[in-house]
Amino acid sequence: MYDIATRKRALALLDDGRSLNSVSKETGISRAALRSWRTRIQPLPRLNQSAPCSGPADETAYAYLLGLYLGDGCISDHPRGGHHLRIFCDNAWPGLIQQCRAAILAVRPTDKVYVLQREGCVAVTSYGRHWTCLFPQHAPGKKHDRQIALEPWQQEIVDAHPWEFIRGLIHSDGCRITNWTVRNGKRYEYPRYFFTNKSDDIRRLCTDTLAKVGVQWTVLARGSDPFNVSIARKESVALMDAHVGPKY
Structure with a gap:
């Protein structure tokens, strides 16, 4: 009922990680037929999967x-x-x-x-x-x-692109907030960055990289847990604003 090209296209969709339901809706082929073809016909290999991993393209x-x-x-x-x-x-x-x-x-x-x-x-x-x-x-x-430790080739990439690594950490487990205080009846506001993670190793990767780009940081503990890396000094916040910025 279906030619070989149709079958191979459907199997290629399944090999991309699509579900039987999804491929059935797109192609109009029943799930029973798709399931049968998958067991009887070897799916086509994805072109990018036949070669060994050569590292990130970018x-x-x-x-x-x-x-x-x-x-x-x-x-x-x-x-x-x-x-x-x-x-x-x-x-x-x-x-x-x-x-x-x-x-x-x-x-x-x-x-x-x-x-x-x-x-x-x-x-x-x-x-x-x-x-x-x-x-x-x-x-x-x-x-x-x-x-959690980086492989030497990963560390080389982080050393070459430290701000991108920091930005990824802040965009995942960090934030930029505005603190405020009142002095002599006047309200003052100042920005601050936080990075919060339970892993000592991941926090260390963050703080080591911050130090390499000249960002000063401190650790704020929740009770006895030092989960929060704080960046509050004006010059360091300015660096973070220039290279990281808030989420949006």
Whole structure:
């Protein structure tokens, strides 16, 4: 009933990580037929998956994406092989969602990116076979419960693009706020940046990189937990405003 070209196109969609329901709605082919073809016909390999991982296509975008991943990212296995990279972004920051999507496409131009709506947030998602190569920090368990260290090649990229890495960290687990105080009956306002993360290792990566670009920071503890990195000095805030800026 369906020619081989139609079958191969449907199987290629499934190999991209699409669900049976999604491909069935797009092509008009029943889920039973799709399921049968998938078991009887070897799906076509994706062109970008046949070659070994050669690193990120854009190192500037990778430094930013690495910061996002360490803050709010995860990698999960796909049932047919490969992996899903997911970066979770709050609905309140549509500009951040677009920057995240653009960074993923710049790092892996041949992998598709889509946005999945969740309650109060979106998961910017990409399927591919090289995400664990690009983010070797992936492992079972929460990041703050295990050691997080950069590979030498990752550190080289961060050293070459420190502000992009810092911006990714702040855009994931950080913020820019305006504090205020009253002195002699007059209200004074001043901006401040925070980075908050439970992982000692990830906070250290943040503060080490801040120090390299001349940003002064302090640690504010919640009780006995030093989860908050604070940047409040006027000169340091000005540097952050010039290179990072608030989420939008």
